[in-house]
Amino acid sequence: MSQLRNPVDVLLRRLDPEVPVPAYGHPGDAGVDLVTTEAAVLAPGERAVLPTGVSIALPDGYAAFVHPRSGLAARCGLALVNAPGTVDAGYRGEIKVIVVNLDPRESVRFERFDRVAQLVVQQVEKVRFHEVAELPGSARAEGGFGSTGGHAAVGGSTGGNGYASVGADREGQ
Ligand SMILES: O=c1ccn([C@H]2C[C@H](O)[C@@H](COP(=O)(O)OP(=O)(O)OP(=O)(O)O)O2)c(=O)[nH]1
Ligand SMILES: [Mg+2]
Secondary structure (H helix, E strand, O other), rough: OOOOOOOOOEEEOOOOOOOOOOOEEEOOEEEEEEEEOOOEEEOOOOEEEEOEEEEEOOOEEEEEEEEEOOOHHHOOOOEOOOEEEEEOEEEEEEEEEEEEEEOHHHHHHHEEOOEEEEOOOOOOOOOOOOOOOOOOOOOOOOOOOOOOOOOOOOOOOOOOOOOOOOHHHHOOO
């Protein structure tokens, strides 16, 4: 394994003696995989809070984010309810992963120590809020929620073929 450039030291406690210490799979990876220490079966639509067997102490000014794994999302329809989950620097409890099976038909099965999510550690800024009566202007102003166009397909809203296509807003342009 090649040397990481300026790695940040993070204290980690194993709450399960057999759980592997999380490690980057490849040089350049942003996240380390987290495993579940409990086997679980999620029926379609079911959610669960899975324990990872680790707790950490991040330096002040950092946070860790629990992100989904794309393979589980693509193959099984597995999502994280609160993606990305936020692990605060002061949190000393067990990191948990809140999963939901979004597949309409198939159950998702986890064995003990299956990799369930990935943890990305990042620096985070602290801000001070200054209340004002008016905010400075900007090009976007209050445009949002699709103002730029390119919406995903959504069922049942167009009447015609039963879904609103990604380019549905082209007509109005
Ligand atoms: O996916 C997650 C999200 C959060 N946490 C832990 C670490 C985090 O520091 C703590 C609180 O998370 P959050 O602030 O998102 O939850 P909350 O509902 O606002 O709880 P609290 O009132 O304790 O902040 O829970 C996890 O282990 N996994
Ligand atoms: Mg909170």
